[in-house]
Amino acid sequence: MFQTIFANVRKACPLVHNITNYVTVNDCANMLLACGASPIMADDEEEVEEITALCAGLNINIGTLNRRTIASMLLAGKRANVLGHPVVLDPVGAGASKLRTETAERLLKEVKFTVIRGNISEIKTLAYGNGTTNGVDADVADRVTDENLPEMVAFAKAFAAKTGAVIAITGAIDIVADSSRAYCIRNGHPMMASITGTGCQLSAMTAAFVAANREQALEATAAAVAAMGYAGELAYERRSATDGNATYRNGIIDAIYNMTPETLEKGARYEVY
Amino acid sequence: MFQTIFANVRKACPLVHNITNYVTVNDCANMLLACGASPIMADDEEEVEEITALCAGLNINIGTLNRRTIASMLLAGKRANVLGHPVVLDPVGAGASKLRTETAERLLKEVKFTVIRGNISEIKTLAYGNGTTNGVDADVADRVTDENLPEMVAFAKAFAAKTGAVIAITGAIDIVADSSRAYCIRNGHPMMASITGTGCQLSAMTAAFVAANREQALEATAAAVAAMGYAGELAYERRSATDGNATYRNGIIDAIYNMTPETLEKGARYEVY
Amino acid sequence: MFQTIFANVRKACPLVHNITNYVTVNDCANMLLACGASPIMADDEEEVEEITALCAGLNINIGTLNRRTIASMLLAGKRANVLGHPVVLDPVGAGASKLRTETAERLLKEVKFTVIRGNISEIKTLAYGNGTTNGVDADVADRVTDENLPEMVAFAKAFAAKTGAVIAITGAIDIVADSSRAYCIRNGHPMMASITGTGCQLSAMTAAFVAANREQALEATAAAVAAMGYAGELAYERRSATDGNATYRNGIIDAIYNMTPETLEKGARYEVY
Numbered sequence: 001m002f003q004t005i006f007a008n009v010r011k012a013c014p015l016v017h018n019i020t021n022y023v024t025v026n027d028c029a030n031m032l033l034a035c036g037a038s039p040i041m042a043d044d045e046e047e048v049e050e051i052t053a054l055c056a057g058l059n060i061n062i063g064t065l066n067r068r069t070i071a072s073m074l075l076a077g078k079r080a081n082v083l084g085h086p087v088v089l090d091p092v093g094a095g096a097s098k099l100r101t102e103t104a105e106r107l108l109k110e111v112k113f114t115v116i117r118g119n120i121s122e123i124k125t126l127a128y129g130n131g132t133t134n135g136v137d138a139d140v141a142d143r144v145t146d147e148n149l150p151e152m153v154a155f156a157k158a159f160a161a162k163t164g165a166v167i168a169i170t171g172a173i174d175i176v177a178d179s180s181r182a183y184c185i186r187n188g189h190p191m192m193a194s195i196t197g198t199g200c201q202l203s204a205m206t207a208a209f210v211a212a213n214r215e216q217a218l219e220a221t222a223a224a225v226a227a228m229g230y231a232g233e234l235a236y237e238r239r240s241a242t243d244g245n246a247t248y249r250n251g252i253i254d255a256i257y258n259m260t261p262e263t264l265e266k267g268a269r270y271e272v273y
Numbered sequence: 274m275f276q277t278i279f280a281n282v283r284k285a286c287p288l289v290h291n292i293t294n295y296v297t298v299n300d301c302a303n304m305l306l307a308c309g310a311s312p313i314m315a316d317d318e319e320e321v322e323e324i325t326a327l328c329a330g331l332n333i334n335i336g337t338l339n340r341r342t343i344a345s346m347l348l349a350g351k352r353a354n355v356l357g358h359p360v361v362l363d364p365v366g367a368g369a370s371k372l373r374t375e376t377a378e379r380l381l382k383e384v385k386f387t388v389i390r391g392n393i394s395e396i397k398t399l400a401y402g403n404g405t406t407n408g409v410d411a412d413v414a415d416r417v418t419d420e421n422l423p424e425m426v427a428f429a430k431a432f433a434a435k436t437g438a439v440i441a442i443t444g445a446i447d448i449v450a451d452s453s454r455a456y457c458i459r460n461g462h463p464m465m466a467s468i469t470g471t472g473c474q475l476s477a478m479t480a481a482f483v484a485a486n487r488e489q490a491l492e493a494t495a496a497a498v499a500a501m502g503y504a505g506e507l508a509y510e511r512r513s514a515t516d517g518n519a520t521y522r523n524g525i526i527d528a529i530y531n532m533t534p535e536t537l538e539k540g541a542r543y544e545v546y
Numbered sequence: 547m548f549q550t551i552f553a554n555v556r557k558a559c560p561l562v563h564n565i566t567n568y569v570t571v572n573d574c575a576n577m578l579l580a581c582g583a584s585p586i587m588a589d590d591e592e593e594v595e596e597i598t599a600l601c602a603g604l605n606i607n608i609g610t611l612n613r614r615t616i617a618s619m620l621l622a623g624k625r626a627n628v629l630g631h632p633v634v635l636d637p638v639g640a641g642a643s644k645l646r647t648e649t650a651e652r653l654l655k656e657v658k659f660t661v662i663r664g665n666i667s668e669i670k671t672l673a674y675g676n677g678t679t680n681g682v683d684a685d686v687a688d689r690v691t692d693e694n695l696p697e698m699v700a701f702a703k704a705f706a707a708k709t710g711a712v713i714a715i716t717g718a719i720d721i722v723a724d725s726s727r728a729y730c731i732r733n734g735h736p737m738m739a740s741i742t743g744t745g746c747q748l749s750a751m752t753a754a755f756v757a758a759n760r761e762q763a764l765e766a767t768a769a770a771v772a773a774m775g776y777a778g779e780l781a782y783e784r785r786s787a788t789d790g791n792a793t794y795r796n797g798i799i800d801a802i803y804n805m806t807p808e809t810l811e812k813g814a815r816y817e818v819y
Contacts, residue, residue, distance in 0.1 A: 022295040022568040023575055023587050029296055029469035034518050039469060040366065040409050041296050044339040047370035054369060066590040066614065068339065093586065096600060097593035136586050194803070196575035196585060238515050242784050244803025245580050246796035250519035257467065257517025295568040302569055302742035307791050312742060313639065313682050314569050317612040320643035327642060341612065511788050523792035530740070530790025 002223040003265035005213050010036035010261070014056035014211035017080075018204055019043045019073050021063025021092065024197030027253065028059075028204040034257040035227070037208035043069045048076040057085055057211030059204050060111075062103055063092035063136070070103050077111030086114035086210040086217065089165075090203035093136045094118065095125035105129070108163065114210050115221050117168035117203045120144055120152075127159045137193075144173045153182045153273050166221045168206065170199060174229065176222040183222035186269040187229025189236045194245040198252065202228040205256070226268035231255035233267070275496040276538035278486050283309035283534070287329035287484035290353075291477055292316045292346050294336025294365065297470030300526065301332075301477040307530040308500070310481035316342045321349040330358055330484030332477050333384075335376055336365035336409070343376050350384030359387035359483040359490065362438075363476035366409045367391065368398035378402075381436065387483050388494050390441035390476045393417055393425075400432045410466075417446045426455045426546050439494045441479065443472060447502065449495040456495035459542040460502025462509045467518040471525065475501045478529070499541035504528035506540070548769040549811035551759050556582035556807070560602035560757035563626075564750055565589045565619050567609025567638065570743030573799065574605075574750040580803040581773070583754035589615045594622040603631055603757030605750050606657075608649055609638035609682070616649050623657030632660035632756040632763065635711075636749035639682045640664065641671035651675070654709065660756050661767050663714035663749045666690055666698075673705045683739075690719045699728045699819050712767045714752065716745060720775065722768040729768035732815040733775025735782045740791040744798065748774045751802070772814035777801035779813070 015038045020028055029039040042051040045068070052058050058080040060073045080087045089111075091104040104126055107113075116126065119138035144152045152175055160167045161179035169175045174185040192198045206224040213220035235251030243251075259267075288311045293301055302312040315324040318341070325331050331353040333346045353360045362384075364377040377399055380386075389399065392411035417425045425448055433440045434452035442448045447458040465471045479497040486493035508524030516524075532540075561584045566574055575585040588597040591614070598604050604626040606619045626633045635657075637650040650672055653659075662672065665684035690698045698721055706713045707725035715721045720731040738744045752770040759766035781797030789797075805813075 021587070023571050023585075025296050026299060026469065026572060030519055030522065033467050033469060038410060039296075040369070041294070041337055042366070042370065043337060044372060046340070047372040050370040050372075064587055064589060067592070093588070096586070097588065097596040099590060099593040099596075137584060194579050196572065196579060242800065242804060244800030246576055246799035246803070249576065250523065250796065253519035254515065254517030257519070258515060298569050299572060299742065303792055303795065306740050306742060311683060312569075313642070314567070314610055315639070315643065316610060317645060319613070320645035323643040323645075523796065526792035527788065527790030530792070531788060 001219060002226055002268050003261040005209060005216065005220050005223040006227065006264050007261040009208055009212040012212035013038060014208050015040060015054060016057045016059055016204060016207045016211060017042065017052045017055040017076065018059045019048065019069060019076055020059060020061035020200060023063060024200040027197045027201050030253050031201040031256060032204050032208055034253050035205050035208055043072045045072050045075055048072045049079040052076045052080050053083060057207040058087045059207035060087065060107065061090040061092055061200055061203055062100055063200060065103055073107060074110055077107060081112050086207065086214065087111060088115045088117060088203050088207040089113045090200060091118045091122045091126055094122045096136065101125055113163065113165040114217050115166045115168060115206055116163065117170065117206055119199065120169050120171055123167065123169050138171055144169065144171050144175060149173065149184065153177065156182055166217045168221050168225055170202065170225060174225045176218065176225055178218045181218060182273045183270050184273065185222065185226050185229060187226050187233060189232040191236055191248055192232040195249040198228065226270060227256060227259060227264050230264060230267040231259065274492060275499060275541050276534040278482060278489065278493050278496040279500065279537050280534040282481055282485040285485035286311060287481050288313060288327060289330045289332055289477065289480045289484060290315065290325045290328040290349065291332045292321065292342060292349055293332060293334035293473060296336060297473040300470045300474050303526050304474040304529060305477050305481055307526050308478050308481055316345050318345050318348055321345045322352040325349045325353050326356060330480040331360045332480040333360065333380065334363040334365055334473055334476055335373055336473060338376055346380060347383055350380060354385050359480065360384060361388045361390060361476050361480040362386045363473060364391045364395045364399055367395045369409065374398055386438040387490050388439045388441060388479055389436065390443065390479055393442050393444055396440060396442050411444055417442060417444050417448060422446065422457065426450065429455055439490050441494050441498055443475065443498060447498045449491065449498055451491045454491060455546045457544050457546065458495060458499050458502060460499050460506060462505040464509055464521055465505040468522045471501065499543060500529060500532060500537050503537060503540040504532060547765060548772060548814050549807040551755060551762065551766050551769040552773065552810050553807040555754055555758040558758035559584060560754050561586060561600060562603045562605055562750065562753045562757060563588065563598045563601040563622065564605045565594065565615060565622055566605060566607035566746060569609060570746040573743045573747050576799050577747040577802060578750050578754055580799050581751050581754055589618045591618050591621060594618045595625040598622045598626050599629060603753040604633045605753040606633065606653065607636040607638055607746055607749055608646055609746060611649055619653060620656055623653060627658050632753065633657060634661045634663060634749050634753040635659045636746060637664045637668045637672055640668045642682065647671055659711040660763050661712045661714060661752055662709065663716065663752055666715050666717055669713065669715050684717055690715060690717050690721060695719065695730065699723065702728055712763045714767050714771055716748065716771060720771045722764065722771055724764045727764060728819045730817050730819065731768060731772050731775060733772050733779060735778040737782055737794055738778040741795045744774065772816060773802060773805060773810050776810060776813040777805065
């Protein structure tokens with residue numbers, strides 16, 4: 001099924017509007033191109049509504065938020081809602097500062113999100129109003145493991161029911177859930193933690209996947225998460241002894257560029273609960 | 274002739290001031306270094322006039338414009354004009370929003386540009402006050418082809434006559450024109466469309482080329498366009514089976530770094546009308 | 547000794563708060579990850595104090611400063627001082643504009659820095675209130691050579707005494723000094739000048755090194771400088787004929803990723819005065 005979903009992205013070439021941080025923005029743009037979509041970045045209040053109207057999907061990432069861009073996120077998100085465009089939220093660092101937590105909460109209140117993708121600490125912060133955090137990384141104590149998986153799946157489904165969004169919690173084991181079903185995805189490689197922006201890139205790609213698969217937000221999100229993890233595996237396999245995290249970063253984007261719907265279908269490893 | 278032009282860049286090492294978007298800014302900096310120039314990025318109103326005064330050329334790119342940086346673009350552009358420094362405009366996404374279109378128009382009215390470089394949709398927007406657009410990419414209907422080439426060359430020359438700037442329309446076939454002559458450049462590779470920022474990088478490099486070849490803005494722009502396209506060809510040739518767009522992005526910058534005036538002279542493919 | 551210092555970074559995995567320019571920010575983040583630290587970027591006044599409180603060190607880089615981020619730098623710097631966190635200043639382009647020079651001076655007056663790292667022109671600007679500069683690059687006339695080394699070492703020690711900070715002047719020969727001792731580091735490769743951001747990356751990495759070696763700021767800074775230079779050598783050795791500055795940029799980050807405390811100890815070349 002991921003095969004059809006990915007083929008739809010390559011066929012539709014969705015234009016995705018990104019209001020995102022300046023740390024990983026170039027990687028997000030190249031990742032969107034790698035998966036077959038087109039990126040546009042625009043964050044000024046005076047143009048975000050118009051830009052989002054041109055696009056097929058919107059990706060809001062609070063990574064280096066400020067007062068000016070927060071206003072733009074709200075404007076663009078509401079406009080995308082009116083137009084019925086899918087909207088993805090990446091609550092980078094929610095829990096790490098009051099500004100991030102409150103902005104994420106305000107976005108959740110004023111904008112209807114199709115997908116919320118974050119690490120477990122960020123998602124817990126959104127669900128419970130507070131959470132532990134380690135900067136922009138998940139707190140170790142929070143991590144999804146095989147032991148706590150049933151509990152985490154229930155948590156993701158409940159938060160999906162509450163928000164009406166597909167919830168994607170990414171980490172060593174990824175959970176992608178709506179209110180009734182959850183994909184637990186086993187793709188990925190630990191080395192992905194050694195580069196900045198794999199989460200941001202995945203959120204951007206998720207916006208493309210849901211934009212090209214409007215009626216299947218759960219499956220489209222699961223396919224994007226599996227594709228990212230599988231790309232991390234492929235890039236690791238191709239790594240030479242002197243390669244480090246910089247080359248690995250390029251390798252992941254390259255792997256998405258060269259991934260086909262068929263290889264994704266074969267490479268994806270997941271269970272559905 | 275491109276040989277001499279490129280040799281002048283390597284000899285002069287022009288310092289280029291860039292007010293550009295945060296998506297591709299790092300690539301622009303590394304591309305300037307690759308061609309033998311030096312980059313400086315500064316976008317605050319309080320310093321842009323001073324910074325531009327230190328430099329040999331200015332590159333204005335509206336890719337992620339906002340109110341603050343628009344004011345800086347105007348200040349820097351006017352100051353560069355007073356000093357007689359070459360100024361390049363990259364009207365990224367003109368036509369995609371009122372803010373971008375109006376900002377590009379205002380810049381054209383208040384600043385005298387040496388070169389305007391964009392895709393065909395962006396340039397048509399500037400010339401006609403409106404245009405079709407596909408976000409930051411050219412609309413397919415607009416594309417320059419062998420069939421419409423004479424008409425497009427006439428359009429470019431007419432817009433060059435109107436603005437007093439060299440007009441560079443880049444795409445599968447590139448047109449670089451002043452009011453009386455046009456270079457049609459056949460270098461490039463379709464894979465260049467799969468990475469973000471080749472246009473931005475080219476605009477930055479063009480600023481370096483015209484800064485080092487003050488009396489030959491047309492030829493300098495044509496040489497920069499040919500160099501970029503040729504680099505796209507070379508990077509494609511060197512590509513291995515598992516490389517994708519991320520490695521290709523590095524390959525293009527690498528190819529400019531290793532390009533010599535002689536290899537550019539041999540690799541450039543163009544006609545003059 | 548550099549061995550123990552680097553091992554401490556890998557053990558402590560310090561979280562480093564960066565208020566830095568948008569040109570090289572991604573490279574700074576990946577370099578921090580490469581050396582074993584974690585990056586967080588946040589530049590809004592409303593959150594910088596909280597973010598810095600979460601972290602083990604702060605890196606302030608004025609590369610693309612503006613009014614908004616200058617206020618954040620001051621807030622974060624003062625907060626880090628109250629908390630006793632190490633703070634690094636990278637005065638990018640001090641001397642190139644009044645805004646940069648005055649901002650650097652104001653930061654020096656209001657914040658106590660653990661380390662100040664810049665090229666010789668930037669450091670002279672801070673020390674003398676003015677200096678020659680070539681944009682963001684050092685002026686040739688200023689460069690540290692074997693001939694002027696004793697004088698430069700004395701200058702660095704005197705400025706260290708005046709500021710209470712470790713002074714790191716990087717270039718072909720690097721000087722890292724406190725008021726009584728100076729490391730002259732001979733690592734590095736001329737090709738490092740062909741990529742943007744090696745200085746910024748080094749400043750970020752230095753913040754991690756001093757954060758993980760709180761009682762040894764001089765040695766930690768010297769170790770970071772040696773590691774960066776040695777990475778430049780290793781990346782150059784691994785370079786193939788068609789590689790250029792883009793691949794070299796990745797190669798340097800990769801070399802830090804793969805560097806061990808032992809290889810750094812063996813590869814570092816320096817004298818102590």
